[in-house]
Amino acid sequence: MQATLNGHLIAESDDIVESGGYAYFPPEATHLELLVKAPKTESDHACPHGVQFYDAVLDGTRHERAAWSYERPQPKMQAVGGRFGFWKDVKVA
Secondary structure (H helix, E strand, O other), rough: EEEEEEOOOEEEEOEEEEEEEEEEEEEHEEOOOHHHHHHHHHHHHHHOOOOOEEEEEEEEEEEEEEEEEEEEOHHHOOOOOOEEEEEEOOOOO
C-alpha cells in the first residue's frame, strides 16, 4: 500500500494496520523527512491518545495536517500507536 501526494511517495508498506477507515503505516516505511510537526490545536491537546499532526512539505508547498500519529494511544488504539495515518489530499491505495 502507498500514500502519495501530488506524485510524491510519502509512505509505502505491506505492514498496514487499519482502524476507523484509515490505513496506518509504520514509521520506518514513512518518509519522515517530508513531514513537519504541526502546531497543536486545543482539540489536539484534548485527544486522549496524544495525537500529533504533521504538515507534508513537498516542493516548497506546505500541506497542512496531512498526516497524524498517536503518541500515547489508549488501549483501543494501541495497535496504531506510533504509526502514521494520512488524509485530505493524500491518496492511500
